[in-house]
Amino acid sequence: MPNSRHELSDFRLYQLMSPSLPIGAFTYSQGLEWAIEKGWVTDQASLQHWLTDVLHHSLVTLELPILSRLYKAYEQHDLSIVNHWNQWLYANRETKELRLEEQQRGKATIRLLAQLNESFSPQDLSYAEANQLAGFALAANHWGINSAALNAGYLWSWLENATMAGVKLIPLGQSAGQQILLSMSQLLPDALAASQRVQDHEIGSFTAAQAIASSQHETQYTRLYRS
Numbered sequence: 001m002p003n004s005r006h007e008l009s010d011f012r013l014y015q016l017m018s019p020s021l022p023i024g025a026f027t028y029s030q031g032l033e034w035a036i037e038k039g040w041v042t043d044q045a046s047l048q049h050w051l052t053d054v055l056h057h058s059l060v061t062l063e064l065p066i067l068s069r070l071y072k073a074y075e076q077h078d079l080s081i082v083n084h085w086n087q088w089l090y091a092n093r094e095t096k097e098l099r100l101e102e103q104q105r106g107k108a109t110i111r112l113l114a115q116l117n118e119s120f121s122p123q124d125l126s127y128a129e130a131n132q133l134a135g136f137a138l139a140a141n142h143w144g145i146n147s148a149a150l151n152a153g154y155l156w157s158w159l160e161n162a163t164m165a166g167v168k169l170i171p172l173g174q175s176a177g178q179q180i181l182l183s184m185s186q187l188l189p190d191a192l193a194a195s196q197r198v199q200d201h202e203i204g205s206f207t208a209a210q211a212i213a214s215s216q217h218e219t220q221y222t223r224l225y226r227s
Contacts, residue, residue, distance in 0.1 A: 012143035016136060017153040019160065023108040023132070028101050029165045029225035030054075031213030036169045037220065040209065044176045047166040050209075051159065051184060055191055058205040059158060062092055063133065064151050064195035065203045070137035071147045079127050082137075086130040092204050094211040097218055102131040109135030118142060151195065155188055165225065 019026060032050065035041045041050050066085050073081035093099045110129040113120055120142065128134040133154075140150040159181065167177040217223065 009144040009146075010149075013140070013145045013149055013153045016139055016143075016145070017157040019157075021112070023105055023112060025105065025132075025157070025161050026164070027225060028105075028161075029169070029217075030098065030101070030162070031095075031210045031217055032162065032165055033169055033223050033225045034217040034220050035209070035213040036166070038213075038216075040213070041166065041170070043170065044172055044180060047163070047170065047172070048180050048183060050166075051162055051180070052187065054162070054207055054210060055159075055184070055187060058207045058210070059155060060191050060195045061198055062089070062203060062205040063158075064155065064192065065198040067133045067137060067151055067154060068147055068196065069200075070134050071140060071150060074124070074137050074141045079123065082127045082134060083130075086127070086134055088203065089131055089133065095214040095218070097214050098211075105132035106130050106135055108132075109139075113139055148192075151192055152188070155192060156185075159184055159188070169224070 015021070032041065035050065041047050066089050069085050070082055073079070073085065090099060090102060093102055106129050109132050110125050113128075113135060114125055120138065124138055128138040136150060136154060139145075140147070145153075163177050163180050163184070166172065166180075167174065217225075
């Protein structure tokens with residue numbers, strides 16, 4: 001007989017990571033729009049190279065380790081630890097746009113969770129408002145989604161959003177986007193494993209090109225994306 005509780009948590013994860021979740025994830029390119037305009041990213045190969053660098057030097061070393069720690073902090077009801085990792089994430093966002101993205105996506109996520117009539121405490125929601133990772137960690141705890149599944153879902157969601165941004169902006173055909181997803185997905189299991197080996201003092205990112213692109217995107221004359 002199937003475990004209906006486990007199946008429900010899977011479906012909740014799909015809902016949380018769905019592109020249809022009304023939190024505006026698809027409106028951010030995280031500097032990619034400027035990189036494409038300036039010719040740093042021009043085709044399928046260079047887009048995949050860009051994504052691979054961000055994966056290894058930001059997702060593996062910053063977002064995923066912090067997401068795991070935020071999940072554990074909510075699991076243990078330790079809001080002081082939630083606050084610590086919220087601040088650490090914010091401090092590692094090098095540009096005004098990246099910091100605004102954290103704030104905007106966090107507020108949108110918590111606004112949605114509050115509207116779902118689930119039993120989130122106001123205090124938990126207020127701490128989770130700082131960034132989307134905290135909101136996801138709170139929701140995952142509430143819905144019985146385990147930490148490993150949450151990390152995998154978040155990683156796929158990032159990859160899909162970033163790939164589709166590149167497909168639209170270069171532009172590439174939809175088949176090229178699917179080829180990138182197929183190729184990049186082979187890197188994800190090792191990326192998830194590597195993120196679990198990152199120690200507290202090692203958490204951070206080094207994506208210099210992305211930081212430059214993001215800072216320049218703030219004043220880009222025409223643009224489709226918020227960041």
